[in-house]
Amino acid sequence: MHRPLAVALALIAILTAPASAQEFGVYTRVFNVAGATPKTTPEVIVRSLTLFRSGIAYDTIHSAGEVTIFDPSRRRFVIVNGPRRLTTELSFEEIDKSLKKAEVATREYIAELQQKGDARSLAAAAPLLGQLDPAFSEQFDSGTATLLLPGRGFRYRVHCTRTPNTPNIDRLAFNAARRRYLEYADWTAKLNYLLHPRALFPAPRISLNQALKTRKLLPLKVELRDNSARGFHLRAEHQYHWKLTGKDRDDILHWESLRTRGTLRRVKFTEYRRRLVSRR
Numbered sequence: 356m357h358r359p360l361a362v363a364l365a366l367i368a369i370l371t372a373p374a375s376a377q378e379f380g381v382y383t384r385v386f387n388v389a390g391a392t393p394k395t396t397p398e399v400i401v402r403s404l405t406l407f408r409s410g411i412a413y414d415t416i417h418s419a420g421e422v423t424i425f426d427p428s429r430r431r432f433v434i435v436n437g438p439r440r441l442t443t444e445l446s447f448e449e450i451d452k453s454l455k456k457a458e459v460a461t462r463e464y465i466a467e468l469q470q471k472g473d474a475r476s477l478a479a480a481a482p483l484l485g486q487l488d489p490a491f492s493e494q495f496d497s498g499t500a501t502l503l504l505p506g507r508g509f510r511y512r513v514h515c516t517r518t519p520n521t522p523n524i525d526r527l528a529f530n531a532a533r534r535r536y537l538e539y540a541d542w543t544a545k546l547n548y549l550l551h552p553r554a555l556f557p558a559p560r561i562s563l564n565q566a567l568k569t570r571k572l573l574p575l576k577v578e579l580r581d582n583s584a585r586g587f588h589l590r591a592e593h594q595y596h597w598k599l600t601g602k603d604r605d606d607i608l609h610w611e612s613l614r615t616r617g618t619l620r621r622v623k624f625t626e627y628r629r630r631l632v633s634r635r
Contacts, residue, residue, distance in 0.1 A: 486556035515572035
C-alpha cells in the first residue's frame with residue numbers, strides 16, 4: 356500500500372470442481388480512512404481485481420482500462436492500456452536496478468538533512484528513513500489473528516487467516532496460493548514505487564510480506580498509517596475466491612490477445628510512466 360491513489364493490494368474469482376493453486380482471484384478495495392469518523396464511510400480510492408492462472412497474475416483496474424501482467428517465469432511485468440492503445444514491459448532486473456539507484460540518492464539526501472541538524476530538516480528526514488529502513492517490531496495475537504508491525508515511520512495492523520474460506524481447496528493448494536500471492540505482492544510493491552510518483556519505497560510492504568510468509572498467513576484486511584499527527588491512514592480489504600468464472604477466463608484471453616496481436620503501440624517504460632503522470 357502507498358499514498359491515496361498510489362496504493363493498493365488485490366482479489367476475486369469462481370467455478371466448479373475442486374480449486375487448485377493454479378487458479379484463484381483477489382478482489383481488493385482500498386479506503387482512505389484518514390479523517391473518517393464512526394458515523395462516516397471511508398472513501399474507496401482503488402478497486403482492483405487480480406486473477407491468478409497458470410503461474411501468471413493479471414491485475415486490472417477496470418476504471419482505467421489497464422491490466423498489469425505479472426509473469427515471474429519470464430521475470431517481467433507487462434502493462435497493457437486498452438484506451439490509450441499502449442503496452443510496455445519491465446524486467447525484474449530493471450526494477451531492482453532503478454530501485455537501487457533511487458535508494459542511493461535518497462540516502463544521500465537523508466544524510467544531507469541530518470547533517471543540517473535543525474528541527475525542520477530532521478523532521479523531513481525521518482519519514483524517508485522509515486521508508487528505507489522501517490525497523491518494524493512484530494506482535495501477533497493468535498486469538499484474533501492480528502499482526503501488528505509498529506515501526507520507525509509507519510505502522511501496519513493486519514487481520515489475517517491461516518485457512519481458506521471454502522472447503523473446496525485443500526491445505527497444499529492453499530499454501531501454494533498464499534506463496535504465489537505474497538511473491539506477487541513483493542514485486543508489485545516495487546513496481547508501484549516506479550510507476551506512481553507519490554508511492555512509498557517498497558521496503559515497508561516487503562517487510563510485512565516477510566512476516567506473513569514466516570507465519571504462513573494470508574492478509575484479509577491491511578491498515579497502513581504513518582506516525583505523524585496528520586499523516587495518511589489507508590485500509591485495504593481483500594476477498595479471496597478460489598475458482599475462476601467463465602468471464603474471468605474470457606477476460607484473460609482478451610488481455611492476452613490484446614497484448615500479442617500487434618495492435619498496441621509498444622513504448623519504453625519511462626515513456627509510459629510519463630504519459631501516465633501527465634494525464635493526472
